[in-house]
Amino acid sequence: MAATCPVGFNVQRLRELVRAEYDRVAREPQGNFHFHRGPQYASRMLGYDAEELAAIPDESTASFAGVGNPQRIGPIALGETVLDVGCGAGMDLLLAARRTGSTGRAIGVDITPAMIERAKSAALKAGLWQTIEIRRGTAEELPVESESVDVIISNGVLNLSSDKLQSFGEIYRVLRPGGRLHLADVVVQRELSLAARSDVDLWAA
Amino acid sequence: VEGKIVERFDCYEGTSAKAKLSKDLYVQGVNFFARKPVYPLEVEGYPDNNLL
Helix, strand or coil, rough: CCCCCCCCCCCCHHHHHHHHHHHHHHHHCCCCCCCCCCCCHHHHCCCCCHHHHCCCHHHHHHHCCCCHHHCCCCCCCCCCEEEEEECCHHHHHHHHHHHHHHCEEEEEEECCCCHHHHHHHHHCCCCCCCEEEEEEEECCCCCCCCCCCEEEEEEHHHHCCCCCCHHHHHHHHHHEEEEEEEEEEEEEECCCCCCHHCCCCHCCC | CCCCEEEEEEECCCCHHHHHHHHHHEEEEEEEEEEECCCCCCCCCCCCCCHH
């Protein structure tokens, strides 16, 4: 992924396009998109446990659009504080909340109101509301205290950031010393062209 | 901070995005792990790491 956007790049437009695209994923998960979605994709192509996903409300799993599987990167212990950067409809967040248990916390941050509503509703239905807290915000300005998080998870979100160095700086800031980053995202094998990096529609896609 | 890719996924297999993208870009999903150092001096190459 490109680390930063070119000079003159319209960051506000990028954020609006990202919000609109994932608002549509939240409202019409069965719609036409250029990426896979849903629990069957998650279990078949990304190695999520199908039985575990069955315990998560459909409104959360249907809008899942991740690109990897943070749950496979490492364990989350009981009582830990987990932050999901770009939690979307909350599938990874709810799975993390089940691991950290009632003595821990699972905080989700997302920019899209429709996704946040889905995640909140799913947390309530799953009986995880006392563990889960969802805040509106961006990866570039995480609404989270410094050095307060044991594990950060994120799935297919940082590639959408207009300033990835700033986003990683925020991740570093909120992690406790010794804290872990369990990140799933997309990579390419060579540097993108300036034209590609200047195309706001490509960034948002 | 050191990190490493621990797993790769063909997450765009069978999508329209896969068809549109240049093959040599080879876009794929990855799982990546990193840990924040416990001490500021806990960095690669620092001679006294083992003494901390």
